[in-house]
Amino acid sequence: MQYPDTEFKEKIISSIIISAATVSSLLLLAMLIFILRESWPIWSQIGVSGFLSGSSWKPLNTPPEIGILSMIVSTMWVAGGALLIAAPLGFGCAVFLAEFSPRPLAAILRPVINMLTGIPSVVYGFLGAAVLVKFFEVKFDLASGESLFAASLILAIMVIPFIVANSEAALRSVASEYRHAGIALGVSRQYLTLRILVPLARKGMLGALVLAFGRAMGETMAVLMLAGNTLRMPGSWFDKGEPLSALIALELGSSTPGSFHYQALFAAGLVLVLMVIAVNIGINLLFNRLQKRGDDFI
Amino acid sequence: MKKAIRDKLLLGWFWVSGLLILVILLAIIIYLIWRGGPFINSQFILESPRGFPLGTEGGIFPAIKGTLWLILLALVVSFVPGLLTAIYLSEYGRSGRLAEIINLLVQSMAGIPSIIIGLFVYAFGVVTLGWGISLLAGGLALAIMIFPVIVVSSRDALLAVDENYRLVANSLGVSKSYTLYRVILPRAAAGITAGLLLSLGYAAGATAPIMVTAAAVIASSSGALLEPVMALPYHLYILFNEHLSLNYAYATALVLVSLVLLLNILALLLNSLQERMSKQ
Amino acid sequence: MNAVELIDFNAYYGSKAVLQNINVEFSPNSITAIIGPSGCGKTTLLRSINRTAEMERGFKSQGDIRVLGKSIKEVRNVSALRRQVGMVYQTPVALPLSIRENVLFGPRYYGVKNRSDLDAITEKSLRQVALWDEVKDRLKRPAAQLSGGQKQRLAIARALAVEPRVLLLDEPCSSLDPASTGLIEDLLTQLAEELCIIIVTHNLFQARRIANETAFIMDGRLIEKAPTQKLFASPDKPETRGFVSGLFG
Numbered sequence: 001m002q003y004p005d006t007e008f009k010e011k012i013i014s015s016i017i018i019s020a021a022t023v024s025s026l027l028l029l030a031m032l033i034f035i036l037r038e039s040w041p042i043w044s045q046i047g048v049s050g051f052l053s054g055s056s057w058k059p060l061n062t063p064p065e066i067g068i069l070s071m072i073v074s075t076m077w078v079a080g081g082a083l084l085i086a087a088p089l090g091f092g093c094a095v096f097l098a099e100f101s102p103r104p105l106a107a108i109l110r111p112v113i114n115m116l117t118g119i120p121s122v123v124y125g126f127l128g129a130a131v132l133v134k135f136f137e138v139k140f141d142l143a144s145g146e147s148l149f150a151a152s153l154i155l156a157i158m159v160i161p162f163i164v165a166n167s168e169a170a171l172r173s174v175a176s177e178y179r180h181a182g183i184a185l186g187v188s189r190q191y192l193t194l195r196i197l198v199p200l201a202r203k204g205m206l207g208a209l210v211l212a213f214g215r216a217m218g219e220t221m222a223v224l225m226l227a228g229n230t231l232r233m234p235g236s237w238f239d240k241g242e243p244l245s246a247l248i249a250l251e252l253g254s255s256t257p258g259s260f261h262y263q264a265l266f267a268a269g270l271v272l273v274l275m276v277i278a279v280n281i282g283i284n285l286l287f288n289r290l291q292k293r294g295d296d297f298i
Numbered sequence: 299m300k301k302a303i304r305d306k307l308l309l310g311w312f313w314v315s316g317l318l319i320l321v322i323l324l325a326i327i328i329y330l331i332w333r334g335g336p337f338i339n340s341q342f343i344l345e346s347p348r349g350f351p352l353g354t355e356g357g358i359f360p361a362i363k364g365t366l367w368l369i370l371l372a373l374v375v376s377f378v379p380g381l382l383t384a385i386y387l388s389e390y391g392r393s394g395r396l397a398e399i400i401n402l403l404v405q406s407m408a409g410i411p412s413i414i415i416g417l418f419v420y421a422f423g424v425v426t427l428g429w430g431i432s433l434l435a436g437g438l439a440l441a442i443m444i445f446p447v448i449v450v451s452s453r454d455a456l457l458a459v460d461e462n463y464r465l466v467a468n469s470l471g472v473s474k475s476y477t478l479y480r481v482i483l484p485r486a487a488a489g490i491t492a493g494l495l496l497s498l499g500y501a502a503g504a505t506a507p508i509m510v511t512a513a514a515v516i517a518s519s520s521g522a523l524l525e526p527v528m529a530l531p532y533h534l535y536i537l538f539n540e541h542l543s544l545n546y547a548y549a550t551a552l553v554l555v556s557l558v559l560l561l562n563i564l565a566l567l568l569n570s571l572q573e574r575m576s577k578q
Numbered sequence: 579m580n581a582v583e584l585i586d587f588n589a590y591y592g593s594k595a596v597l598q599n600i601n602v603e604f605s606p607n608s609i610t611a612i613i614g615p616s617g618c619g620k621t622t623l624l625r626s627i628n629r630t631a632e633m634e635r636g637f638k639s640q641g642d643i644r645v646l647g648k649s650i651k652e653v654r655n656v657s658a659l660r661r662q663v664g665m666v667y668q669t670p671v672a673l674p675l676s677i678r679e680n681v682l683f684g685p686r687y688y689g690v691k692n693r694s695d696l697d698a699i700t701e702k703s704l705r706q707v708a709l710w711d712e713v714k715d716r717l718k719r720p721a722a723q724l725s726g727g728q729k730q731r732l733a734i735a736r737a738l739a740v741e742p743r744v745l746l747l748d749e750p751c752s753s754l755d756p757a758s759t760g761l762i763e764d765l766l767t768q769l770a771e772e773l774c775i776i777i778v779t780h781n782l783f784q785a786r787r788i789a790n791e792t793a794f795i796m797d798g799r800l801i802e803k804a805p806t807q808k809l810f811a812s813p814d815k816p817e818t819r820g821f822v823s824g825l826f827g
Contacts, residue, residue: 120503218411
């Protein structure tokens with residue numbers, strides 16, 4: 001036997017692996033920087049507050065009016081509304097799967113939830129538009145059944161599986177000693193779950209909500225087909241609106257590369273990304289702060 | 299007394315939530331099959347759109363081809379970088395500073411809205427590099443979209459391999475790459491493949507990124523990299539939005555959902571195979 | 579010449595000292611047992627010798643370890659060191675390969691390609707651990723199908739296949755039945771004619787049965803090392819006496 005000169009070969013292999021990993025991950029930063037660059041004129045000429053608080057979007061006027069407040073409001077309303085609907089159902093189902101469901105039913109339900117996450121968003125949007133919107137039009141005698149509410153409803157169905165999966169995992173990871181203690185005390189399972197298990201799983205469950213919120217904010221197709229796509233500021237949940245994602249999807253192709261309109265769309269994209277990142281980071285920071293306070297139950 | 303009522307209500311809430319979700323999925327599948335099933339035949343699958351306006355008759359073959367080309371391209375572009383990154387995270391980095399940063403970056407990438415990825419590739423590929431609306435741009439956008447999914451699923455599959463194997467191999471003095479090649483990768487192969495299949499399903503259904511980079515209402519989808527392509531999700535959108543054919547829209551939706559569910563089920567099977575292997 | 583020497587050796591995990599001022603020599607062609615209460619650093623000592631301890635986060639060491647006269651810190655190729663120092667772990671681990679490929683895992687890496695060479699190595703290593711007759715007809719079958727005792731003997735064969743000079747064993751029999759334990763103890767006694775064997779064990783009877791010399795370690799310090807009979811019958815240090823007392827009247 002000889003000693004193959006593998007030290008050298010091994011160093012090459014590990015350098016390749018390390019560089020691949022680093023470069024690929026830097027892709028994220030590259031994307032952000034690129035978008036920032038493309039949108040720079042907007043920031044330097046109109047400024048952050050002007051862009052964010054302007055409620056009139058007429059990029060092709062002279063002079064162009066570029067304000068995305070209506071879109072930001074639509075995005076938050078649609079996503080927030082979706083969570084409002086999805087959270088009780090999602091948490092309820094997670095508790096059901098983790099604590100109350102009979103085994104065979106759970107064995108069916110879990111793959112079902114898995115499959116729900118696989119259905120493409122355009123199909124959800126399509127069904128929502130073909131079925132739900134039609135239903136609203138007929139039932140309430142409207143000219144058009146599209147609204148932020150319709151979008152929220154469909155988005156809720158889309159994010160429920162994420163909430164269920166993550167929350168159930170959080171509940172399951174609570175140590176079984178707590179369950180045994182509760183049963184020994186003779187309390188009802190409902191009481192045990194709500195007063196003991198859920199608080200212990202709080203972090204995971206809230207994390208699930210945050211993830212769902214981020215997902216809802218970034219969703220494009222469903223809102224494109226359901227929210228109505230008007231550039232006005234929405235006045236109620238049942239008004240039409242145009243979230244940021246829909247704005248970009250609809251107008252990018254027809255904008256002239258290099259024009260103000262084009263740059264404004266990139267600026268809108270940057271705002272959307274930062275909103276999503278902010279939501280994720282914000283909640284993480286909040287949790288770390290709570291954890292440092294020595295709160296036992298997190 | 300109040301306690302008993304409250305307990306019953308809570309129980310009701312839990313049960314209703316669970317059953318409602320089951321019902322929703324069944325409703326979706328059944329409705330799609332009911333509305334779209336009758337219009338799926340060999341003509342639908344194998345022919346191109348015809349009629350006036352285009353799409354009201356004929357089939358969706360170029361859309362099927364286009365989707366297949368797109369996900370193939372996405373796979374080819376992101377598989378190797380994704381796997382290498384996963385290998386780094388599981389075998390070389392583990393707990394170092396760099397690994398933490400990479401983990402964070404990959405996790406963040408997973409949260410980026412797909413339309414933003416489309417935005418980036420539009421500016422970078424379609425405009426700056428002059429590709430135009432093309433299969434290449436769409437494939438790249440989808441590749442970026444599925445990259446974090448591949449990394450995370452591959453990394454988890456690699457980490458799940460019994461640590462004892464690495465200990466034994468180390469004490470014999472063999473190199474990490476030898477151990478990877480002979481023991482770790484073969485052992486994690488099922489889980490890695492499952493992750494790939496899930497990614498393909500995810501890419502097949504994505505509309506927003508390809509809408510702005512690759513998709514056309516009508517195209518031959520011959521596989522030419524710099525030509526636009528038709529794709530199932532976009533075709534569905536057009537059929538409905540342009541009021542071309544509600545029936546064909548349902549049929550297209552059914553075809554798309556079937557494709558994605560098929561990939562997901564295969565992935566599920568592979569994952570349970572992987573788990574059974576690890577318990578040996 | 580000593581096969582393995584530790585000179586003023588200290589080991590730390592983070593700020594916690596796991597081994598303190600260890601000075602000990604292990605003779606070639608003999609079996610030395612290391613005994614002591616749990617968590618006293620025995621495993622760390624073994625892993626320091628073949629330099630796998632440093633793969634854990636926070637591991638630091640001072641002092642020197644010499645294997646076959648050469649300091650392990652100055653070794654150009656750690657791989658070469660690990661070939662010379664074989665290691666067998668507490669849990670019997672069979673690589674997810676066939677029996678034959680388990681044995682040949684090391685040799686293939688080190689460049690052995692010739693079919694008859696590979697066959698010869700397989701047979702020799704398996705004979706050394708008394709497994710050859712049991713498995714010679716199913717060499718291509720997965721090693722996972724073997725029993726615990728067989729897997730452990732396979733692990734030893736795997737280590738022997740790369741022709742080490744030192745063999746380290748970390749409680750190799752603790753999960754095995756008495757029959758397998760007896761088999762392994764017999765083959766270790768035979769192997770001791772060619773190798774320096776260092777075995778960490780919780781089983782004081784085992785140490786008494788097979789070890790030429792025994793070292794007693796407590797709280798990271800080497801308390802006493804002596805020929806086995808003497809250590810058990812009339813130890814010098816009171817700590818040793820306390821540990822082995824009650825066993826040998």
